[in-house]
Amino acid sequence: MSKTHTQRRPALIALVIVSALGCLALGWWQWERFESVGGNGQNLGYAFQWPLFAVFVIYAYRKFVQLEDEADAPQDTENDSVAEQVVREVPADLLPQRPVAPVEDDLDDPEARQLLEYNSYLAELDRSRESDRSTK
Known part of the structure; x- marks a missing residue:
């Protein structure tokens, strides 16, 4: 102890x-x-x-x-082989994969193009805001 x-x-x-x-x-x-x-x-x-x-x-x-x-308590050598066989984490293929929503990059659609421009504008604002915070 x-x-x-x-x-x-x-x-x-x-x-x-x-x-x-x-x-x-x-x-x-x-x-x-x-x-x-x-x-x-x-x-x-x-x-x-x-x-x-x-x-x-x-x-x-x-x-x-x-x-x-x-x-x-110290582990015995006999128990080491048993301890190695114990699963410590969930295998990656055990759970089903999450569905991925299809991403549409249809730039011919004016709404999609406007949304893409708006999102890039917001990302640019966020980057500029982070740089402002780091200097203060």
């Missing part, structure tokens, strides 16, 4: 304890609301749900510590 992990560990443990106790307190509060005169089934549902959140916080912390320890 590295030094940074041990330095952060008490703060994480405190966060887990505070979060779990907070969830349990909210569960108790919902149970009290359920037992009151105006209580309903929704309060009962939340009374059972909040302790589950507390259990999840503890589970997530334990899983975090296990993954942290696995990352710090």
Whole structure:
């Protein structure tokens, strides 16, 4: 376990304890609301749900510590061949290609020519604006 992990560990443990106790307190509060005169089934549902959140916080912390320890542990030579076989990224041919819209450079069309001139004018303005910013 590295030094940074041990330095952060008490703060994480405190966060887990505070979060779990907070969830349990909210569960108790919902149970009290359920037992009151105006209580309903929704309060009962939340009374059972909040302790589950507390259990999840503890589970997530334990899983975090296990993954942290696995990352710090040295790899065996037997596991190296298995680690090489694990796919780390999505192959390029797995996903379908995005459709590409056909680009029409029909300069005979007056609207297309006007749009092309306007876009080039805007690009020129943008370039001149960027050069003005870099000098200030």
